[in-house]
Amino acid sequence: MLILLFLPHTILLCIVSSYTTKTYYHQKHFTFHQHHLKTTKKWNDNMKRIEKNELFDNIKKESITKMMMSSSSDNESSSISLANNNPYQPSTIPKQKKKVLKPFSRYLEIECWKRQELRALQPVLQAVSDACKQINRIVQRAQTDDLYGAAAAVSSSGGGADVEVDENGNIIIETNIQGEVQQKLDVVCNTFMMRALCGSSSKVIMAIASEEEDVVRSCCDVMGNPELTTKGGDYVAVFDPIDGSKNIDASLPVGTIFGIYKTQPGTSSNDNKANENDAFLQKGDQMVAAGYCLYSATTVLVLTLGSGVDGFTLDPDKGTFLHTHQDLRIPASGTIYSFNEANFHDYNEPVQRYLNALKSGLTSSVGKRSTARYLGSLVADVHNILINGGIFGYPATYANPDGKLRLLYEGCPMAMIMEQAGGAASTGYGRILDIMPHQIHQRIPTFLGSIENVYELDQFFEYYGDDNNTDSNTKDNHEDKEWMSYYHS
Numbered sequence: 001m002l003i004l005l006f007l008p009h010t011i012l013l014c015i016v017s018s019y020t021t022k023t024y025y026h027q028k029h030f031t032f033h034q035h036h037l038k039t040t041k042k043w044n045d046n047m048k049r050i051e052k053n054e055l056f057d058n059i060k061k062e063s064i065t066k067m068m069m070s071s072s073s074d075n076e077s078s079s080i081s082l083a084n085n086n087p088y089q090p091s092t093i094p095k096q097k098k099k100v101l102k103p104f105s106r107y108l109e110i111e112c113w114k115r116q117e118l119r120a121l122q123p124v125l126q127a128v129s130d131a132c133k134q135i136n137r138i139v140q141r142a143q144t145d146d147l148y149g150a151a152a153a154v155s156s157s158g159g160g161a162d163v164e165v166d167e168n169g170n171i172i173i174e175t176n177i178q179g180e181v182q183q184k185l186d187v188v189c190n191t192f193m194m195r196a197l198c199g200s201s202s203k204v205i206m207a208i209a210s211e212e213e214d215v216v217r218s219c220c221d222v223m224g225n226p227e228l229t230t231k232g233g234d235y236v237a238v239f240d241p242i243d244g245s246k247n248i249d250a251s252l253p254v255g256t257i258f259g260i261y262k263t264q265p266g267t268s269s270n271d272n273k274a275n276e277n278d279a280f281l282q283k284g285d286q287m288v289a290a291g292y293c294l295y296s297a298t299t300v301l302v303l304t305l306g307s308g309v310d311g312f313t314l315d316p317d318k319g320t321f322l323h324t325h326q327d328l329r330i331p332a333s334g335t336i337y338s339f340n341e342a343n344f345h346d347y348n349e350p351v352q353r354y355l356n357a358l359k360s361g362l363t364s365s366v367g368k369r370s371t372a373r374y375l376g377s378l379v380a381d382v383h384n385i386l387i388n389g390g391i392f393g394y395p396a397t398y399a400n401p402d403g404k405l406r407l408l409y410e411g412c413p414m415a416m417i418m419e420q421a422g423g424a425a426s427t428g429y430g431r432i433l434d435i436m437p438h439q440i441h442q443r444i445p446t447f448l449g450s451i452e453n454v455y456e457l458d459q460f461f462e463y464y465g466d467d468n469n470t471d472s473n474t475k476d477n478h479e480d481k482e483w484m485s486y487y488h489s
């Protein structure tokens with residue numbers, strides 16, 4: 001009875017609530033729909049305005065202009081058109097122009113065509129660049145091909161280094177090298193360089209001197225080709241196939257250094273060992289070409305043919321050196337100094353004072369406190385200085401009064417590159433390229449870098465290397481003086 005009484009109310013209530021809910025949802029949907037329409041309209045309007053370039057009218061034009069100016073000043077291709085101030089409109093962004101870089105072979109062709117005296121060297125330099133690619137590959141594969149560590153010591157029974165490689169640069173047989181125990185990599189890379197220099201043309205290079213060889217070797221000997229004995233060649237080459245090889249174990253940069261001299265009258269016949277040796281005893285400023293390859297984050301070939309310096313980066317996909325650094329110039333001064341400071345207490349007074357001045361920011365060439373960088377690989381350290389400015393030094397020490405670096409394979413080629421790039425190279429007492437070598441493996445204290453930095457270092461030598469100096473290092477200064485007159489006479 002009671003149920004029957006309330007049933008109509010309940011039905012009525014249900015109808016009303018269902019209607020209300022429906023209306024609510026309908027309204028909500030309607031509101032959402034309206035909102036959606038509104039947003040879409042706004043979006044469409046905006047799109048239209050974007051197309052008409054109206055949207056950005058309210059944005060301060062100067063700030064856009066500023067932004068565009070800064071991007072256009074550095075790189076034309078990345079600029080956004082000033083005429084069209086909508087930076088989001090794809091059509092306004094010009095396509096990024098990829099720099100067209102000249103391959104090394106093309107650069108060589110042109111340089112050797114421009115300068116008749118270099119023509120004979122074209123195949124040699126091309127072969128050296130190929131050797132750098134092979135060495136680069138060997139360095140990369142040192143771990144996987146088990147090339148770390150010392151090569152077996154062998155007796156000097158003639159024949160010399162013969163590492164057989166296939167056309168891809170893979171080592172087939174590893175055999176002899178004269179003399180001392182060496183790093184396996186040194187042996188392999190030495191062979192690559194010898195073959196590149198001697199094998200590229202039968203009449204160009206007469207003989208080579210390598211840091212890895214005890215004596216000068218004729219190209220006839222290197223190539224086992226008697227024809228080269230009679231034909232000779234007008235040039236001799238010096239090189240360090242892999243400088244800083246101890247760095248390889250830790251995957252740090254290493255390099256190859258080379259220099260080429262023209263033989264002087266009376267030394268060009270290669271049937272006499274004494275003459276062969278004499279051909280190498282020339283001042284560094286007689287060098288006609290010098291360069292290095294750096295095996296690092298990128299593989300770089302830096303070359304001077306006596307009129308400026310150019311740099312080429314190996315394109316790993318194409319396997320080609322590309323002309324990435326045209327007419328490389330070292331900054332006139334720089335804040336980097338690259339010395340093995342662990343030897344500080346073994347350095348002479350001028351060097352110690354110079355380093356202290358650098359650290360306190362007292363030198364006029366730098367003007368502020370310097371920053372130290374040292375990798376223990378000449379090529380890597382000098383390349384850093386060449387690009388960023390500063391000074392590299394391997395001074396004399398008590399243990400090594402002539403320093404550590406070799407004049408022929410390291411000092412002179414690097415000095416020529418530095419000078420050609422607008423920098424300087426000094427022993428502390430004078431120009432490295434003025435030194436007359438008295439033997440091929442001679443060592444030399446070496447300072448290379450920005451002209452102002454090296455000039456200032458020379459001034460420290462001039463001032464603190466004085467015999468009248470009453471400081472505790474007077475004895476060293478006296479030795480320095482003797483040393484100076486010996487090399488720079």
Ligand code: AFP
Nearest residue numbers: 242243244245246340376377378379
């Ligand atoms: P290694 O080729 O024997 O490793 O020597 C490298 C190097 O001749 C030159 O590349 C470095 O500048 C210099 O020696 C580093 O010598 P320290 O280890 O004495 O600093």
